[in-house]
Amino acid sequence: MNINELERLTGITKQNIRFYEKKGLLHPARNSENNYREYTKEDLICLKAVKLLRKLDLPLEDIRKILQDEEPLSEALSQHLKTLQEKQQELSACIDVCNNLLQKAKSQAAQTTLRHSKVKAGTLSDMGPDSMQSNTAQTAQTAAQDAASQTAQQPHTVLSPQLALLDIDETLRKMDEIEKNGGKFMSIIKDYQKFSAAERLKGFSFKPDTMVMNAEEFKEALLQYAEENQLNLTIIKEGMYPLFRIDNLEYKAERIFDRFGATIHCSLTNPEELETGLEHIPPARKRLYSFFHGPWFFLLVLFIVMAISRQSFFWAFFVLAMVGPYLFWLFIRYFR
Numbered sequence: 001m002n003i004n005e006l007e008r009l010t011g012i013t014k015q016n017i018r019f020y021e022k023k024g025l026l027h028p029a030r031n032s033e034n035n036y037r038e039y040t041k042e043d044l045i046c047l048k049a050v051k052l053l054r055k056l057d058l059p060l061e062d063i064r065k066i067l068q069d070e071e072p073l074s075e076a077l078s079q080h081l082k083t084l085q086e087k088q089q090e091l092s093a094c095i096d097v098c099n100n101l102l103q104k105a106k107s108q109a110a111q112t113t114l115r116h117s118k119v120k121a122g123t124l125s126d127m128g129p130d131s132m133q134s135n136t137a138q139t140a141q142t143a144a145q146d147a148a149s150q151t152a153q154q155p156h157t158v159l160s161p162q163l164a165l166l167d168i169d170e171t172l173r174k175m176d177e178i179e180k181n182g183g184k185f186m187s188i189i190k191d192y193q194k195f196s197a198a199e200r201l202k203g204f205s206f207k208p209d210t211m212v213m214n215a216e217e218f219k220e221a222l223l224q225y226a227e228e229n230q231l232n233l234t235i236i237k238e239g240m241y242p243l244f245r246i247d248n249l250e251y252k253a254e255r256i257f258d259r260f261g262a263t264i265h266c267s268l269t270n271p272e273e274l275e276t277g278l279e280h281i282p283p284a285r286k287r288l289y290s291f292f293h294g295p296w297f298f299l300l301v302l303f304i305v306m307a308i309s310r311q312s313f314f315w316a317f318f319v320l321a322m323v324g325p326y327l328f329w330l331f332i333r334y335f336r
Contacts, residue, residue, distance in 0.1 A: 001038070001040075002036065002037070002038070006047065010048055011051070012047060012051060017047065020050055023060050023064065024064050024068075025046070025063060026047060027043075049063075049067070050067075053066070062076050191281050191285065191289075192289050194278060194281075195278060195281065195286065198278060203265065203267040203268060204265075204266055205263055205264065205266070206264055207260070208221035208225075208262055208264055212255045215238050215239050218239070218240060219235060219238055219242065222235065222244060222253065223235075225264075226246075241254055249268060250270065251268055253266045
């Protein structure tokens with residue numbers, strides 16, 4: 001099909017179709033005889049996909065990566081969804097400010113209309129026909145003089161009286177405060193997400209199906225865990241303390257026996273590698289993130305709940321002192 005047919009079938013203009021071609025989103029073949037572009041059914045589907053993703057406000061570069069399988073669709077949409085949610089929060093704040101300004105503008109307009117009505121009614125009641133004609137003539141003469149005077153003057157900025165309704169300085173202060181607080185909050189959330197992801201990568205534990213009594217069983221247990229969790233695991237050293245890689249991160253594994261059987265605990269050999277990208281987080285905030293990410297926050301909540309339910313902090317402290325170490329050990333062994 002030619003470009004006119006493609007335009008009719010997709011609703012996309014020829015100019016935009018050529019633009020998408022320049023951006024590498026479309027690769028039509030050319031007729032060897034006349035060098036005209038010839039579009040296939042695949043080009044039609046591809047162009048409709050571009051139209052759909054553009055309606056979702058996805059950037060052209062992300063669309064190109066999706067079409068060329070350089071980026072999974074799920075990852076692109078997940079990242080774009082976060083961007084849209086951030087914009088939604090910004091728009092929500094803008095809507096609130098606009099509503100406040102609109103209410104002020106309506107209130108001021110109503111007061112002005114009422115004031116003018118009262119002044120006009122009072123003026124007309126005090127004036128006779130002759131006075132009204134004289135006043136009209138004087139008003140016209142004054143307006144003409146003002147217009148002539150303004151024409152003779154140099155051009156200059158004239159502020160509209162409506163700008164006073166915006167309460168510019170105060171409104172700007174409020175918007176700056178909203179952006180600052182919102183940006184700071186989102187920054188803390190994003191930093192915690194990065195920190196939490198890095199902590200999860202530092203180590204993990206799992207229960208194998210066997211007691212892992214030799215190197216071969218250890219290897220099979222690791223490969224089975226990788227398959228069940230869809231991990232790209234490569235063993236680089238076998239044995240009872242094997243080394244392996246997951247997504248270019250090197251781990252060492254050990255077998256631990258407890259009352260529930262064997263547990264395989266895996267830890268990162270070079271945890272400092274995960275500090276890349278976290279240097280901007282202050283040490284105090286990292287400690288706070290560790291508190292929320294580790295078992296301490298859970299133990300604190302448990303202590304408060306027991307204290308409130310029993311109305312005795314001493315009893316809650318005693319129980320937590322007895323149970324806390326075991327819960328901490330349980331968390332380290334099975335949930336890290």
